[in-house]
Amino acid sequence: MQTTIETDIKQVETMNKQISKKAIDAIISELTEGCQIFAPVVQDGIKLYKQIESPEQINWGHGNCHRSLKELFFPITEPVFSFRQTRKGIQIETPGNHNKKRVVIGARPCDCNALSITDKVFKWDYEDELYLSFRENTLIIGVSCIQPEPFCFCTALNLSPFDETGSDILLTETGKGIYHANIITEKGVALFERFKEHFTEASPDQSARKDAMLKDIVSKMPAPFPMQDIKTWLDKNFDHPVWEEIALGCIGCGTCTYLCPTCHCFDITDESRGYAGERLRNWDSCAFGHFTQMPAHQPRPLQWQRFRQRVMHKFKYYIDRFSRLACVGCGRCRSLCPAGKDTVEVIQTLQKQIDLAETGPKTNKKG
Amino acid sequence: MMDDLKTRLKEMLTSGAIGMVIGYGQKEIYMADGSREYRTCPVFLSRDTEIDRLVWNRHCVQNLVTYLTKEEYKESGKIALMVKPCDLKAIHVLEQEKQIDRKRLFIIGLTCKGVMAEKMGIDEGHLAGKCIKCLDSSGKSSAVCTPDEADIVIETLPDGDMPPKGKDISSDLEGFEKMPSEKRWAFWQNQFLKCLRCYACRSACPMCYCEQCICDMSRPQWIDKSPHLKGNFLFHIVRAFHLTGRCVGCGECERVCPMGIPLMLINQKMIDTVKDLYGYESGKDPEQAPLLSQFKMDDDQSFIK
C-alpha cells in the first residue's frame, strides 16, 4: 500500500504580532482567574507540565518537559467512571473535571504537533470523550525552540523547531524579552481579541529576524530522512531478519513509549472496595510482554517482536491509517533509553537495508 | 589485557565454544547540532569480526547480568559476559536461585575503579554512589574479580583521571534517616507521585525475572495497577520486600527510572537491615542458601511483635 505522509494539518492564515515577556505574564496572571494554567515547572530537578498559580512559576528554559504534553489530555491514570451499588441498582458517575477551561503555555512545537497526531486516533472509529473534551477546552500557547536539545531530530522528519501545528498561538523569542506571536487558530484569535492591548504589530524586521533564526537553526539540524522509502520498505519486510538484530539490548522497560508524545496505548482496570469503585484507564506499552498476552496465545512472545511493533506503528501503520508519522522527533526515547537504543539509529539501519536491497545481494527472507 | 581478551573471544566464537558475547561497546550517535558523539552501550556480538567493538571504560554502567534471564538470550549458546565485581554478585544470586547455569557462562571479570553516575539519561559527572565503598582514600580499588569467580580477569582499569567522587549512597541514607518521620513521609509521597508504573526499574533489575509479576495480576488484582499514590506506594513496598536479601545494590533500577526516583535509598536500607539482623550479604557467595530459605535457631526475631 502506498500512502503519502503528510506533515501538517490545515494551515490557516496566521496573524503576526509581537508581545513582551511582561505582557505575557500579565495575560497569564489575568487568566489564572477562571482558567487552569499549565506550564513547564522544574521540581526536584525534573521539568514537567504542571498547573501553576502565577507566571513566575513558569520555566522558560530551553528544552522539553520530561514527560510530554499528552499527559494533560491523556493522563497517566484517569477515572473513566465511578460506580456504586445501592439498593436501587448500580449508580454510575462520569468525571466532571473535563469542562474546565485550560490554557497551556510553554509547550514545545514537537509536543503540540504530536497532539495533531493523537487527535486522529482519539476521534477515529470511536470518539474518545475524555481526550476530546480536554482538547476542546484547552488553548495552547507554544514556544519555538531557538536552542534544540542534543537529541532532537524534528527536522529529520520534515517538521520544524518553529512548527505551528497544534499551537493556537506560537511564541518565538526574537530578542531579549520580546516574542514574535503567531496567532494561528480561532481559539488563538479569541484570546488575542481579549488581550489586544498587550500585542503590537510584528515589524517586518522582526518577522525577517525570525525567519533568519529558523534558517540558521535548521541548517545545523539533521536533514530529512527518506521516510517515504522507509515506509515502502516496512510494507514489505515484516519478516526481515534484521529486526532481531535491531532490537538487541532492549530490556522492554517501556520508557520510550511512556515518554513519547504520540504513543497512546492504554489499559483499563477496575479498582473497587466494598460496594464502590472506579474504572480507570492507565498508560500501557507495546514494549511489555503482557501487553499482548492472551489466555491461549501470545503473538509477540519475544522482545524484538515488540520492538518491531513500536517501529512499525510509528513509521508504517499510522501512515496507512492516518497519513501521518507517529513520531515528531522530540528525542525523548533516544535520550532516555537505558540500553542505548536510538530511534534515529533504527531509521538509519532501515535506510541501510534499503541501500543493500538496491545495490547488494538480497538478504534472505525468513520463512 | 583487552587485546588478549579480544583474541581469546574471537577464537572462542570461531570454534563455537561460545555463541555470543554480551559486553560494552561504543556507538556513534547523531546529535541535533549536527555533531556526532560516542555513547557506551551494551553490544551483542556473535561474529568474530565484531569483537573489536568491545570497550571497558567508566561509562560501562549498565549491569549486563539482566540479559541472562531474558527469553531472547537463552538460545544463544554459551554467553561470554562482561561483568564488574558488583554485577558479579547478581550472577551469584541467580546461581543460588537456580536461574542460570554457570556452565553456560564465560565470565569476563572486570577490575573496576568506579563507573559514572547516570540519572535520567544524563552523566552526572561524578562516580556512582555505589562505587565509593569499593575505593579507599587514595583511590585504590578493592573491586576485583578473583580468578576462581571469573573465567578471565581483565586487569586494565579505566584510563584517565579520577572523576569527582560524588556522594556515597550510605551517607545519603544516613542523611535521609535523620529527617523526622513526617518529612520522610512527605519525601516519598512526592517521589511516588511521579512514578509512572512503567516498571523500568523492574525490567532493568537482574533479580526481577519472574514470568508473572504479582504487580501485573488482575484476577485477583493484589496491587492497584493504577499509577496513583496509593497504587504506587503498594508497588514500591512490594518491590522492596521482594528484593530484600536479593538486591545486590547494582543501582540499575534507579539509573533507569525515567522519573529519577531515588530507589537506592530503599534498597540500601534493606541491604543494611539484612546485614545487621542476619549478617547476610546478598550475592557474596553462590553456594550460600538464599536468605529467606534459611533459618537458624538464634535468628533475630525481634520483628515479631
Ligand code: SF4
Ligand atoms: S526505552 Fe529502550 S530498553 Fe526501554 S523499551 Fe524502549 S527501546 Fe527498550
Ligand code: SF4
Ligand atoms: S518515537 Fe521518540 S522521538 Fe519520536 S515522538 Fe516518540 S519519543 Fe519522540
Ligand code: SF4
Ligand atoms: S519507580 Fe521509576 S522505573 Fe519504577 S515504575 Fe516508577 S517511574 Fe517506572
Ligand code: SF4
Ligand atoms: S533492586 Fe535495583 S539495585 Fe537491587 S539488584 Fe535490582 S536493579 Fe540492582
